[in-house]
Amino acid sequence: MSNPITSIKLVLLGEAAVGKSSIVLRFVSNDFSENKEPTIGAAFLTQRVNINNNTIKFEIWDTAGQERFASLAPMYYRNAQAALVVYDITKPQSFIKARHWVKELHEQASKDIIIALVGNKVDIIENDESERKVAREEGERLAEEEGLIFFETSAKTAENVNDVFLNIGEKIPLKNDNSSPNDTTITEDQRINLAASANATSEASSCSC
Amino acid sequence: MADETMDTDYDVIVLGTGITECILSGLLSVDGKKVLHIDKQDHYGGESASITLSQLYSKFKQNPISKDERESKFGKDRDWNVDLIPKFLMANGELTNILIHTDVTRYVDFKQVSGSYVFKQGKIYKVPANEYEAISSPLMGIFEKRRMKKFLEWISSYKEEELQTHLGLDLDKNTMDEVYYKFGLGNSTKEFIGHSMALWTNDDYLQQPARPSFERILLYCQSVARYGKSPYLYPLYGLGELPQGFARLSAIYGGTYMLDTPVEEVLYSENDETNGKFEGVKTKLGTFKAPLVIADPTYFPKKCKSTGQRVIRAICVLNHPVPNTSNADSLQIIIPQSQVDRKNDIYIAVVSDAHNVCSKGHYLAIISTIVETDKPHIELEPAFKLLGPIEEKFMGIAELFEPKEDGSKDNIFLSRSYDASSHFESMTDDVEDIYLRVTGHPLVLKKREDKEQQP
Ligand SMILES: Cc1cc2nc3c(=O)[nH]c(=O)nc-3n(C[C@H](O)[C@H](O)[C@H](O)COP(=O)(O)OP(=O)(O)OC[C@H]3O[C@@H](n4cnc5c(N)ncnc54)[C@H](O)[C@@H]3O)c2cc1C
């Protein structure tokens, strides 16, 4: 018997152009493109991974560019169970922004959210270490202080990209694991599924009053 | 922010992120239009935002209580998402329709509102949600119930093409009062149908053709039929989720968002604000051009006029459910005008921690009505009395504005202020009207291609 699938909402945060969408593209399609315009209409991707015989389905929300002018809506990271806070190791400003996002998540998101701090674009320093502007130790220190998963990645070469997601997956409480009830997930029972009943009643003109 | 890739030319600029503007941005972006959406404030929603208690205090009180006092009384600030403008969605209404067709339902969760109540002779009664409740309801006597049943059967079996279903009534010629007369309905039933089901805020509808009333009653019945307890839905985390959801839709389809960006100057052709056409806006992030603009009234005060109506709203924080409602976690109470010697009904919308809009054990009751006297706060007295002890109260009066012109001359398309109605139907009428004027064709909702979903 296979275990039930655990779905988790994962959001991406970080300054524009640090490589958030590229990391998702690498993870979901194992692809990379140098000057890719964001795909219109694609800001919600899913990817399944198997971890210790359990299937975890990542529902990945990209920012849809709303981070560019500080216009990300709070609803975006509401109820997220995992977050990737991404910075570019060649851009110090993006690390400052990452700190800001970690703080914001701790204040606004679910309290048991799993956060991974990700320093992206390590391929750039492979030939020229002087391009590095954020020391590995700085990232490690922030991760240590705030209790975050930490990786340096390259969406371009795929280095460590899968590992970030697998590491998050390992920390997610599984659906069949009763010992860790997740009090941030609202019980489904009373919620209305608008989309599901749309077809059923749109024609109905009967009145039950 | 230095951003060399920033575009300066758009198909549409939208100013203000209220629900009307955000729905339009979303729809136009899906249509393939290049949209730039700007808000002078640092959060989404404008007047249709949901805000925290601390924001409420600083907006409405001269001397807000201290942080410690606030937290000891009301808990964590982040648990609060208080609507400035209370409204519910009709389960079968146009906003629900738009949400489903645009898939914005993916971003927002809804719960049913537990009940709808009506005030009669000093007490509140549950508005029957189905025929069984109607039979046991103390609102009507036994003979009146039979007449009411006949009336509702007529509503639900009416078919435009089948003359015999009309029972000799012409919806465009007969007034609603004549329809009531035909079914022999008494005054108190008329009041109940007109105000609790058709949701008219006054009695003007009685002498008008019956069709709009017919359509409202049908919408009410279909909405109740959809989920059972009441015709209303409400989003978790408050109404402020709705503009955010539509803004995300727009962004996913390429819309560009800039919050916290005041408009420094509006550019007109010939530099002529009075007779020129809209050309663009100047902001701290640069100058942006578009052949047309959609905006809420606050961005073009000179191009708007007052409707003459003012709405008073009182946000009340309770630490107990509303008395005599079986501890309902959410409800609407309608106080019909005739019950309290007024011209306009008073509405109370109640939501609670079940909707993630306040901290545990609290309830939010928002009272609203159209101002009729020079002592508007006294007009709300009958509503306050129904709520029991009130922990905290925030009161505000909003003047309602509407555009002076339709935008055909200057390419400036303005929305209307959010009115006193208890639901979103007039707002979606405004959306559809602006959409038609902007695009030249009526809005046709089609299911959006599922581009987001991966196998
Ligand atoms: C529940 C609520 C809903 C709102 N809805 C809208 C809306 O739909 N559209 C919109 O544009 N703005 C709305 N607002 C915003 C609000 O009406 C004003 O923009 C804001 O209060 C500042 O307006 P003002 O300075 O012109 O003063 P006013 O609103 O005229 O009044 C200033 C203050 O005086 C007090 N006050 C005024 N008259 C009375 C009275 N009769 N009794 C008791 N206190 C009184 C109120 O506490 C208010 O805070 C709403 C505010 C609230 C509280």
Ligand SMILES: Nc1nc2c(ncn2[C@@H]2O[C@H](COP(=O)(O)OP(=O)(O)O)[C@@H](O)[C@H]2O)c(=O)[nH]1
């Ligand atoms: N060299 C290198 N470039 C990258 C990497 N990841 C992303 N990029 C490039 O950085 C730019 C911005 O990437 P994007 O994914 O759009 O960033 P986002 O705005 O954070 O989503 C694009 O030109 C990418 O090709 C990486 O790991 N290495």
Ligand SMILES: [Mg+2]
């Ligand atoms: Mg991106």
